[in-house]
Amino acid sequence: MVIVYEEREALSHAAARLFADQALQRAGERGRFAALLSGGETPQECFELLGREPLRSSVPWDAVHLFWGDERWVPVSDPRSNQGMARRAFIDQVPLSEEQVHGIPFADSPRESAARYDRELRGFFDGEAPRFDLVFLGLGPDGHTASLFPGNAALNERNRWACEVYRSERELYRVTVTAELINQAALVAFLVAGREKAEILARVLEGERELDELPAQLVRPVQGKLLWLVDREAARLLSRHPVLDRSAPEKVIP
Numbered sequence: 685m686v687i688v689y690e691e692r693e694a695l696s697h698a699a700a701r702l703f704a705d706q707a708l709q710r711a712g713e714r715g716r717f718a719a720l721l722s723g724g725e726t727p728q729e730c731f732e733l734l735g736r737e738p739l740r741s742s743v744p745w746d747a748v749h750l751f752w753g754d755e756r757w758v759p760v761s762d763p764r765s766n767q768g769m770a771r772r773a774f775i776d777q778v779p780l781s782e783e784q785v786h787g788i789p790f791a792d793s794p795r796e797s798a799a800r801y802d803r804e805l806r807g808f809f810d811g812e813a814p815r816f817d818l819v820f821l822g823l824g825p826d827g828h829t830a831s832l833f834p835g836n837a838a839l840n841e842r843n844r845w846a847c848e849v850y851r852s853e854r855e856l857y858r859v860t861v862t863a864e865l866i867n868q869a870a871l872v873a874f875l876v877a878g879r880e881k882a883e884i885l886a887r888v889l890e891g892e893r894e895l896d897e898l899p900a901q902l903v904r905p906v907q908g909k910l911l912w913l914v915d916r917e918a919a920r921l922l923s924r925h926p927v928l929d930r931s932a933p934e935k936v937i938p
């Protein structure tokens with residue numbers, strides 16, 4: 685399902701409300717809400733809204749557990765850290781204990797970071813399937829999501845839930861969860877905004893299936909729901925998903 689918002693701000697508000705609503709629902713059902721966060725620029729405004737009223741006090745923070753879909757292999761203090769971004773945006777402003785924040789560790793090697801995170805994930809899900817209640821994902825201009833990049837070995841990882849990502853000498857090592865882990869989730873929401881994403885969004889949503897070229901197409905929840913929250917700029921090349929009717933703050937397109 686694709687939901688088109690007139691402005692990026694409306695998309696951010698909707699994503700933050702989705703987080704709060706899902707947290708309330710899952711906390712009520714079983715006292716726990718596990719979210720897998722994305723990095724990059726797009727989710728920042730959504731995260732900042734979670735750290736401010738009115739949403740801040742609507743989230744049952746004592747039931748929340750935060751994980752990340754990917755991380756750059758840098759310390760949390762590094763400005764490029766996805767965890768660091770989320771801490772600055774909202775985690776430092778809400779009542780979460782360190783036991784509820786499961787960052788991807790910066791270990792002696794990317795492989796060790798991935799191994800430790802894999803253990804953390806398996807410990808948290810305690811022998812059950814890794815069924816996140818909510819996964820936020822972004823879409824890169826090359827069709828990547830999390831740190832699942834076109835043609836990368838991580839796309840073929842079948843055993844581990846988290847693995848190291850080597851791209852080139854020039855690029856930072858990363859750690860990513862696998863598409864298989866993402867696809868166990870109850871609800872996956874892509875957040876995509878900006879004119880520069882229009883072409884890749886149309887290719888991913890309406891083009892040929894090219895799983896190695898467009899890793900975002902690997903995201904197909906086994907039982908869960910898949911949402912695309914996009915702004916009008918990013919949606920402008922979509923043909924099957926009509927661009928927003930200005931009279932509505934959001935249009936749900938099945």
Ligand SMILES: O=C(O)[C@H](O)[C@@H](O)[C@H](O)[C@H](O)COP(=O)(O)O
Pocket residue numbers: 722723724725726727754755756766821822823824825828829830831
């Ligand atoms: O570590 C990261 O950078 C992200 O997890 C990555 O997958 C991101 O979501 C996309 O690259 C989109 O990034 P923007 O939101 O900055 O366009």
